[in-house]
Amino acid sequence: MGLSYEESKKLVVKGLILLGIITLVEVAIALLGNGHIIEGMIWPKWVMYPLMIGFSLYKAYFIVYEFMHMKYEVKGLAMSVILPTLLLVWAIIAFFHEGNSYKERRELILEKNRKEIGYVAPPEILTKEIQMI
Amino acid sequence: MATDAALHDEDVQSGEAWGGGKEPFKASYGKLMMWYFLVSDAFTFAGFLIAYGSMRFSMPTWPVPDFVFSTAPFGLHGAPLIFVTFMTFVLIISSVTMVRAVQEGHRENKRGVIFWMFLTILGGATFLGSQAWEWTTLIAGEGVSVTQNPFSNHFEEGTYLSGADLKKAGFVEKEIHHEDAHGHGHDAGHGDEAHGDDHTHKANTHYYLEPGAADIPENRFFSKIDHYGKEFAGESFDVETPYLITYHHDHGSYEYGAYKSNVDGQIRKEIQGPKAFGALFFFITGFHGFHVLSGVAFLLIILINVASGLYEKRKNGYEMVEKIGLYWHFVDLVWVFVFLVFYLL
Numbered sequence: 001m002g003l004s005y006e007e008s009k010k011l012v013v014k015g016l017i018l019l020g021i022i023t024l025v026e027v028a029i030a031l032l033g034n035g036h037i038i039e040g041m042i043w044p045k046w047v048m049y050p051l052m053i054g055f056s057l058y059k060a061y062f063i064v065y066e067f068m069h070m071k072y073e074v075k076g077l078a079m080s081v082i083l084p085t086l087l088l089v090w091a092i093i094a095f096f097h098e099g100n101s102y103k104e105r106r107e108l109i110l111e112k113n114r115k116e117i118g119y120v121a122p123p124e125i126l127t128k129e130i131q132m133i
Numbered sequence: 134m135a136t137d138a139a140l141h142d143e144d145v146q147s148g149e150a151w152g153g154g155k156e157p158f159k160a161s162y163g164k165l166m167m168w169y170f171l172v173s174d175a176f177t178f179a180g181f182l183i184a185y186g187s188m189r190f191s192m193p194t195w196p197v198p199d200f201v202f203s204t205a206p207f208g209l210h211g212a213p214l215i216f217v218t219f220m221t222f223v224l225i226i227s228s229v230t231m232v233r234a235v236q237e238g239h240r241e242n243k244r245g246v247i248f249w250m251f252l253t254i255l256g257g258a259t260f261l262g263s264q265a266w267e268w269t270t271l272i273a274g275e276g277v278s279v280t281q282n283p284f285s286n287h288f289e290e291g292t293y294l295s296g297a298d299l300k301k302a303g304f305v306e307k308e309i310h311h312e313d314a315h316g317h318g319h320d321a322g323h324g325d326e327a328h329g330d331d332h333t334h335k336a337n338t339h340y341y342l343e344p345g346a347a348d349i350p351e352n353r354f355f356s357k358i359d360h361y362g363k364e365f366a367g368e369s370f371d372v373e374t375p376y377l378i379t380y381h382h383d384h385g386s387y388e389y390g391a392y393k394s395n396v397d398g399q400i401r402k403e404i405q406g407p408k409a410f411g412a413l414f415f416f417i418t419g420f421h422g423f424h425v426l427s428g429v430a431f432l433l434i435i436l437i438n439v440a441s442g443l444y445e446k447r448k449n450g451y452e453m454v455e456k457i458g459l460y461w462h463f464v465d466l467v468w469v470f471v472f473l474v475f476y477l478l
Binding site: 015049053059073077085106 | 158159171179183184186188189191213218222229231233236459462465466470472473476477478
């Protein structure tokens with residue numbers, strides 16, 4: 001243990017307050033940004049999403065480094081756990097790109113149907129998605 | 134410890150630490166393997182969450198969480214995310230009590246360990262109970278299941294209509310031949326949504342209620358309207374207009390539904406949301422819930438061992454409590470991302 005008993009007790013209180021406040025802030029962003037608190041005020045997704053993701057990553061960092069004591073472990077142990085998870089960065093990029101491509105192809109087919117055989121899909125399907133980042 | 138670690142790193146660099154008889158990472162075998170198990174588990178969860186993300190990217194519409202999860206116990210409605218925030222706090226608090234249990238373990242304080250572990254178990258059980266309530270509400274109340282999802286997009290408030298309500302509003306029951314309704318297959322196997330919807334937009338088509346649909350009690354007609362603008366919403370229509378409500382009871386899917394807006398009193402229709410949402414939600418939160426459940430079971434076993442004095446005899450600072458602590462924090466860590474992906478984004 002790197003910290004004295006008193007210090008680590010303080011850290012626990014700090015962690016509780018920190019994680020609690022960050023969670024409340026995240027929920028507040030979700031509710032404010034979607035217009036639940038102030039009627040008609042809607043934040044753009046490119047403001048909301050990075051904020052929420054950033055706060056969540058900080059929470060993850062705090063849990064791993066303080067609560068799980070990664071900060072006080074040997075560097076080699078920490079790296080052998082953290083470096084492999086970086087593979088996920090590419091997984092996220094690749095699979096999200098692929099998913100988006102599905103949607104574009106589906107829209108392409110609907111568009112071709114409309115032009116070639118006059119089939120018109122219901123408006124719900126043709127409407128461009130605006131929810132994603 | 135910081136300087137200890139630095140010195141130790143030099144050992145590692147020089148290669149002496151790897152000669153055997155030492156722990157190069159200064160962690161016991163059990164603790165190290167717990168870490169590597171957690172790495173593999175993290176990849177499992179990441180795979181599921183990435184699947185959710187790519188499905189979401191592939192859909193033109195996706196349910197908006199603050200409308201899906203807007204019910205709380207004690208009759209609270211229209212309280213978006215409030216209940217799940219409570220659940221998050223329960224997990225955070227149980228994580229904090231777990232840290233305290235580990236700290237008391239390091240001091241060889243048996244009573245302290247028992248006290249804080251007991252609180253941790255209470256937290257875990259509370260979380261599980263909350264999740265059971267949440268699932269029950271979603272399945273029995275909102276009609277979400279692994280095969281269907283009435284939530285299409287961003288909704289305004291409305292009241293679900295029963296078949297009888299629709300009949301009263303002027304819907305006409307009519308036999309619809311399958312070939313007539315699903316005659317076109319030009320979407321080349323793509324776009325499940327397109328299939329079966331073409332009939333509703335052909336010129337001069339009248340819209341009706343399928344026969345018998347109104348008599349099935351569990352048959353509710355869902356429809357909602359977009360909150361952002363009216364773009365995603367189904368068209369509104371006059372009460373007198375006969376309208377098709379496609380309903381496939383045998384296939385367990387509602388193609389369209391109807392609801393009465395609480396804002397302007399109009400009846401509106403909209404297509405069902407992506408089915409993948411329900412399946413992914415129940416699978417991923419279920420898998421996390423299963424981790425919580427097994428965590429509670431292991432915590433109980435270790436609590437009994439602590440109480441029996443087993444770890445006291447080992448004189449290793451209650452290492453077993455530390456290991457289950459790692460697992461328990463990991464469950465909290467996963468929830469951070471489940472919370473982000475399912476409820477916030």
